[in-house]
Amino acid sequence: MTYAKKVANNTIIQLIGRGISTFLSFYIVAMLARRLGVEGFGSYSIVFAYLGLFAVLADFGFFYLLVRKLSANEGDDVEIASNIIAMRTVAAVIIFGLSIGIVQFFPYPHAVKQAIAFATLFFTLISLQNTLFGVFQARYQMYWAVVGDVSSRVVTIIVLYLFFGSSSNLLLIMGAYLAGSTVATLILILRARRLVPFTFGTNFTLWRSILKESIPFGLAIVFSYMYFKVDALILSIMKGPFDVGVYSPAVKILEVVLVIPSMFIATILPIYSKYHTDRDPRLPDTVQKTFDLLSLAMVAVVGGIFATAPQIIQLIAGNEFMTASSVVVGSFSATAITALSIIIFTAVFSYLNPTFSYLLIAAGKQSKLLLPNIILLVVNVGANILLIPRYSYVATALTTVITDCIALGLMYYLAKREVAFTLSLGRLVRCAIAGVIMVVIVRMLALPLLASIGIGGVIYLGCAYLFGGMRAEMVTLLRRKSV
Template identity: 30%
Template structure:
């Protein structure tokens, strides 16, 4: 079997593991969200969501682009993996502590209730552990051991769910649900540390010279991360400042579903980053093949999720929050369309990093920030959570279109072909079937949707027998398993 096939099978199997693991941990997370939202109601769930969004902002800012740099640098054969991981880990802990301290000062001046501010302080240790977990993903992805962080994530979500259930049973307040976040993250962190140290015997060091070199490479990604955060998370933050907690609760119910699906493309693109980085400069033809395979895979996987989520939006929000949250179905429909562009954007962003063009991402995300902040400030006062949903969609279309054209300019190659149209047709047929059977149970509709989409896609020749064997059975494919591409530009 060729090296390309072996790597391809590792990516396929690890992505499958990530998907299965994410479904399990996502189910645990959604159960916890359903319990919390039903227990706290719209306003209480809105306050809970404000706690999360504030800490997510701090977490993203403190990243400094270190996760992407770690993934890229440890994939290079000439680098000392142990030293790089130890140095980046030490730098990450230092930066996280610094940014969290600064954030507490900022928190004092924000117009939030006392319960929200205390809740942020209580939940902040959990986000420090999440910060460390995120960095460890780079180690697992490099060694194609994604089953281990999946186990860690399930442990984290399971522990959080246990505490949520206990706190509801004892009629506890909002602050205890913030505490459940910290408890769950602590369990997940210890599990991931045990797993990661089986692969690399790293420690926590602060090497000033190496840290300076790392920051020189990571600063464009750090700026990009902050800008990404502004347009990706700032909508909820602005909503929390301009509208009551009830509106935040409605939007967050829809956003939790949207957010729960984002791990899949992030995991897949993260697995592709070391592979694309290894061939980006020396073997551009191989890079084109890897990029096209990844894009095909994401298109085939994303379109049915987008269509299915759009059609089933009302059933989904009822499942999560009950009748009180049915109003969240409209923002969820809009976010499900945005999901398609977010999925592809994960691949595009990692491809740009692999091509060592991350400085251009600063300008790309700058466009996203402008669109998000300006449009949200204009439209939130009148349209509330509907404005944040539409602005998210518009921003994702703009940002990911620009990134796609940056990649095309670098590789001079058009990767899209008839497979996109075939996947679109299969998704549309699936969606129509679901729409005319909405009286059925949501789980029955999802099961039938998967069957209809898969069979239709196969008969439309959107996926071949060889590729199915390659992904599922790990049997080698022929030398030319993919249809011809659009050609060089």
């Protein structure tokens, strides 16, 4: 099977699976938002925002290192996988253990601190799952990651319904997540060991070598994740659960739609790595095609969500979130709809960024990511601390968009310095024109959400195809013989 065929098959299977997973994810958010209310949902979101920072510390670049080494055949696959997975597991136990002690110094309610301590159990399992994804990605079987994700969410929903009823107890909700994560972890371990029969590796010489290689990239990932996530943490400290509750539905929606580029680029990274290692002349064209495909998806997502933000918030979070507000700008009360309408433009840059950042990873230049991400973190934190007291979640949304815009420019500049390629913006511009037409028509029609999605999708794809924003080969990718 050609690499293009592998990418197409993996991407289509993942799209179907991710569609199911996205529905389940939104269902859980809708259930909990209505059950907990704005402030309670804010407390729930604080748990995930806080532990999310420690989760990326536990990763420290191990996932990407595993994918690159398995894809490029850099040694004994079993030995490499066994030791990287062992290192990630040990790191997760230590780091999440520390998180329990550190949270005691945060000004959170006691119930939130208890929930954080309990949630470290399933966050540790999720950390292991994310490393196992590296095995599936390197073997072009990322659909198993989807199986694990869907299984986890299904079990979580079942446990919530069977045992917790209408309870709003955070500990019980975290227990449902633990049940789902346990089932998913068992499924993924059993399947991953059939591809690469790893054990718990204790080759400490290899550990030192892996750690030395992962530190620069690991730090870059930490700073990259922090500048994207630290705003919610700062908001929780400076404003509290209510403001976090208003902001969180928009963030949850953004996180779900950002799965699309990460899922697609996950299938591209092994090809980037192979083409770069082999000095394959097809690499520049692959970069352009990746950029074009992500542009096509990005405009659809950003335009579609911007055009239907009120309906989406009502569906996902409920009526209480439609009017809940603690920020007034002029005579305008900023609600969750406002936050979503602003923060969705982060996707403009987050969708395109991996085209270049993953190119650096494939070239083994991950250390180049460190300084830019430190700069971005400083800019983000500084802007949030300055603006949150006055503008609260409106400031966090705007700061996220601006920071990601700067990030895209930096990633393009660095990738261009390290890898020879040229980039055309023609298809992006054509897609953008199609997107504007879609937004205008959908807003004018003001139809129910499902009708707006259907009509908007037809208008966008039709215009993108007519204007030349969508290549014919994007439609017929599965029938192609080569990239």
